Amino acid sequence: MINNHSVQNKECKGGIFMKVIMTGNEAMARGAYEAGCNIASAYPGTPSTEILENFATYEGVYAEWAPNEKIAFEVAAGASIGGARSITTMKHVGLNVAADPLFTMAYEGVNGGFVVVTADDPGMHSSQNEQDNRLYAPHAKVAMLEPSDSQECKDFMKIAFEISEKFDTLVLFRSTTRISHSKTIVELGEKEHTEVKPYVKNTEKYIMIPANARKKHYEVEGRLEALREYSNSSNLNKVELGNKNIGIITSGISYQYAKEVFGEDASYLKIGMSYPLPNKVIKDFANKVDKLYVIEENEPYLENAIKVMGINCIGKDLIPICGELNPDIIRKSILCEETKAVYTTDIMPPSRPPVLCPGCPHRGIFYVVSKYKDIISTSDIGCYTLGMMPPLNVADTVICMGASISGGIGIQKSNLMGHRNNKIFAFLGDSTFFHSGITGLINSVYNNSPIVTVILDNRITGMTGHQENPGTGRTLQGKPAPELDLEAIVLACGIKKENIKIVDPYKLKDTEDAVKEAYNSSEPYVIIAKQPCALIKEVQKKRANFKCVIDSEKCKRCKACLRTGCPALSFKNNVVSIDKNMCNGCELCKQVCKFDAIEKVGE
Amino acid sequence: MNNVKSILFVGVGGQGTILASKLLSEGLMKFGFDVKMSEVHGMAQRGGSVTTQVRFGEKVYSPLIEKGKADAIVAFEKSEAARYIDYLKKDGHLIVNDYEIHPVTVLIGNDKYPENLTERLKAAAYNTIIVDAAKIAEELGNIKAQNVVLLGAVIKALKLENINWNEVIESIVPSKAIELNLRALSKGIKA
Numbered sequence: 001m002i003n004n005h006s007v008q009n010k011e012c013k014g015g016i017f018m019k020v021i022m023t024g025n026e027a028m029a030r031g032a033y034e035a036g037c038n039i040a041s042a043y044p045g046t047p048s049t050e051i052l053e054n055f056a057t058y059e060g061v062y063a064e065w066a067p068n069e070k071i072a073f074e075v076a077a078g079a080s081i082g083g084a085r086s087i088t089t090m091k092h093v094g095l096n097v098a099a100d101p102l103f104t105m106a107y108e109g110v111n112g113g114f115v116v117v118t119a120d121d122p123g124m125h126s127s128q129n130e131q132d133n134r135l136y137a138p139h140a141k142v143a144m145l146e147p148s149d150s151q152e153c154k155d156f157m158k159i160a161f162e163i164s165e166k167f168d169t170l171v172l173f174r175s176t177t178r179i180s181h182s183k184t185i186v187e188l189g190e191k192e193h194t195e196v197k198p199y200v201k202n203t204e205k206y207i208m209i210p211a212n213a214r215k216k217h218y219e220v221e222g223r224l225e226a227l228r229e230y231s232n233s234s235n236l237n238k239v240e241l242g243n244k245n246i247g248i249i250t251s252g253i254s255y256q257y258a259k260e261v262f263g264e265d266a267s268y269l270k271i272g273m274s275y276p277l278p279n280k281v282i283k284d285f286a287n288k289v290d291k292l293y294v295i296e297e298n299e300p301y302l303e304n305a306i307k308v309m310g311i312n313c314i315g316k317d318l319i320p321i322c323g324e325l326n327p328d329i330i331r332k333s334i335l336c337e338e339t340k341a342v343y344t345t346d347i348m349p350p351s352r353p354p355v356l357c358p359g360c361p362h363r364g365i366f367y368v369v370s371k372y373k374d375i376i377s378t379s380d381i382g383c384y385t386l387g388m389m390p391p392l393n394v395a396d397t398v399i400c401m402g403a404s405i406s407g408g409i410g411i412q413k414s415n416l417m418g419h420r421n422n423k424i425f426a427f428l429g430d431s432t433f434f435h436s437g438i439t440g441l442i443n444s445v446y447n448n449s450p451i452v453t454v455i456l457d458n459r460i461t462g463m464t465g466h467q468e469n470p471g472t473g474r475t476l477q478g479k480p481a482p483e484l485d486l487e488a489i490v491l492a493c494g495i496k497k498e499n500i501k502i503v504d505p506y507k508l509k510d511t512e513d514a515v516k517e518a519y520n521s522s523e524p525y526v527i528i529a530k531q532p533c534a535l536i537k538e539v540q541k542k543r544a545n546f547k548c549v550i551d552s553e554k555c556k557r558c559k560a561c562l563r564t565g566c567p568a569l570s571f572k573n574n575v576v577s578i579d580k581n582m583c584n585g586c587e588l589c590k591q592v593c594k595f596d597a598i599e600k601v602g603e
Numbered sequence: 604m605n606n607v608k609s610i611l612f613v614g615v616g617g618q619g620t621i622l623a624s625k626l627l628s629e630g631l632m633k634f635g636f637d638v639k640m641s642e643v644h645g646m647a648q649r650g651g652s653v654t655t656q657v658r659f660g661e662k663v664y665s666p667l668i669e670k671g672k673a674d675a676i677v678a679f680e681k682s683e684a685a686r687y688i689d690y691l692k693k694d695g696h697l698i699v700n701d702y703e704i705h706p707v708t709v710l711i712g713n714d715k716y717p718e719n720l721t722e723r724l725k726a727a728a729y730n731t732i733i734v735d736a737a738k739i740a741e742e743l744g745n746i747k748a749q750n751v752v753l754l755g756a757v758i759k760a761l762k763l764e765n766i767n768w769n770e771v772i773e774s775i776v777p778s779k780a781i782e783l784n785l786r787a788l789s790k791g792i793k794a
Binding site for chain 2: 020023046125126149177181183185256259326344346348355356391463563565567570581
């Protein structure tokens with residue numbers, strides 16, 4: 001975001017546009033801005049988050065965080081129907097949440113251009129599955145573009161809006177982690193002037209009752225044929241002829257990896273419009289080369305389509321479906337060349353999985369719950385998934401946004417049938433609760449499931465890097481917004497007042513009492529653990545001088561404090577110590593110490 | 604493509620590898636190189652092992668570095684240098700922050716932190732440079748500036764001093780941190 005402001009200030013010197021280095025996400029935002037897109041709605045999700053954060057910094061646009069991807073998609077869809085160019089952005093699994101409006105908007109088409117960004121996460125750097133969202137395009141029957149670097153993120157975005165309006169279709173814009181989070185050089189362009197188109201009532205187009213939808217389906221099929229012709233003639237799909245012994249069909253980041261490995265020793269068909277595929281161009285290319293490889297990450301999306309056309313090609317026989325692709329893998333799979341390490345060592349580095357931060361407010365309640373060995377804890381998507389790590393080990397399940405509560409209800413029902421008594425504790429954050437936890441909570445009341453829902457209210461959307469949400473009292477732009485009252489919502493869902501406890505998870509005794517009462521309750525129960533994320537700038541500032549220190553005279557080396565799993569603690573040379581650069585004085589370790597050996601300083 | 608150079612930053616989430624590579628990429632671009640940089644966000648940023656990769660030259664395709672092809676590895680944490688040493692090219696520079704972060708797996712006794720790391724790293728790669736970046740940054744007033752000290756060290760190792768790095772820092776770093784970072788860079792180049 002720092003970058004973006006500087007970009008705007010220096011974008012044009014004497015009519016010559018500047019070259020800047022941008023992430024794919026920054027470039028997609030820039031492309032949408034240059035295309036005259038003026039309405040955006042999204043829910044944060046790695047690796048898509050920074051698209052909206054950057055788009056929001058441009059002048060004259062409207063951008064918002066929505067409570068979830070379905071809402072975001074529908075806001076952007078409505079904006080398109082209203083005549084504005086609009087965009088919605090989400091991570092791959094977010095599109096599952098928004099799949100309902102996706103499939104029907106594919107029928108309704110657009111008024112103002114409408115682009116849907118799906119940022120997939122091959123390798124699952126920060127995701128729960130590795131789904132390849134290219135498959136959504138043929139399923140929903142919409143056009144799809146796939147950029148391979150930041151310049152294309154910007155340029156293709158502008159083309160996406162043109163395609164959308166020309167063919168009356170939303171356009172799926174598919175990125176991956178290495179496109180979204182790699183920086184490459186971009187030449188900036190000019191902002192197009194666009195007007196919001198007039199809104200004309202058109203019930204046959206915008207009301208998908210069966211009678212209208214039946215007609216629409218034929219239109220959609222016809223549209224796909226027109227789009228296929230466009231794909232065949234568009235330079236979004238590019239042939240680069242080199243050595244014709246080897247032909248490579250590829251798209252997205254895989255193109256860069258293929259070029260890295262084969263350079264000029266192969267010919268390429270680089271697919272930029274990956275739905276509908278350019279069948280004539282593919283056939284023509286296949287005829288020009290001796291041996292045809294398809295290099296793509298995850299699913300054999302291109303390969304299957306090419307094989308259906310009756311063309312022989314080699315793809316997933318050699319290139320793995322699972323995991324993120326890279327040049328090493330291509331070199332090994334196709335050329336049978338193993339990239340060799342020059343230097344090796346027998347040093348065994350310790351495993352270093354991600355963990356809850358020092359001073360993380362989630363740690364307190366996880367520590368307390370970890371003492372109850374018979375609890376089944378259903379967790380959710382967010383930093384608190386990390387409660388699963390030892391020594392806390394609090395989490396039995398993680399499925400998707402909001403499933404802590406609803407999944408927990410199911411386990412509770414199963415416990416009943418199976419004559420088991422394990423109490424269910426469902427953990428989810430404030431943002432996840434707003435996203436899709438509320439409906440689960442309503443279900444726990446409606447169908448009388450005496451589970452405990454713990455809302456970890458850290459006043460921010462944490463894992464994705466601190467985005468505002470309906471509970472923080474600020475908009476995407478940091479402007480004041482009404483702050484949703486969590487307790488009032490929980491009450492309105494039907495949880496009884498006496499079954500709601502609000503605790504500060506930094507206070508161990510209070511937290512223990514709340515957990516004990518919840519554990520013994522025979523009705524649906526909610527604990528709201530309220531303490532802001534330790535990484536929020538104002539919190540860091542406020543707590544900068546708070547530290548805990550260990551009095552090694554009093555310390556009995558019982559290591560009870562280490563069992564909180566706080567990374568600021570260490571045990572080296574038989575001495576327990578606290579790293580003052582990491583500690584924020586949350587005092588959890590102080591409260592678990594039975595020998596009064598930990599002191600808080602810097603009040 | 605043969606002239607493409609690759610720098611691998613490795614460390615622990617939160618140590619500032621992203622800012623260091625951002626500064627590096629910006630400077631290399633201004634100098635006229637094609638540059639690609641790849642970073643990782645999200646869950647891995649929470650105290651996990653992280654890498655940031657920078658590649659530059661006349662024309663760069665892959666943002667990812669292959670094994671055995673990094674001209675320099677900059678390890679913000681000592682044991683992370685060992686984890687990624689197989690990416691180092693022949694005669695490549697292994698720049699190591701003399702700083703240990705023991706992961707929770709070690710704290711709770713599930714794993715061991717290796718001993719005599721400095722000596723063993725030096726024995727593994729002859730071009731190993733140990734930089735006391737954390738200490739230097741702390742003396743300058745903020746341990747967070749260790750990333751820019753290490754940036755200075757890699758600039759020196761790859762002989763990139765002729766790029767105007769001060770201008771890059773001034774254009775990217777928030778104004779109140781510019782002075783600290785300029786001093787950190789100069790210390791790093793001299794280290």
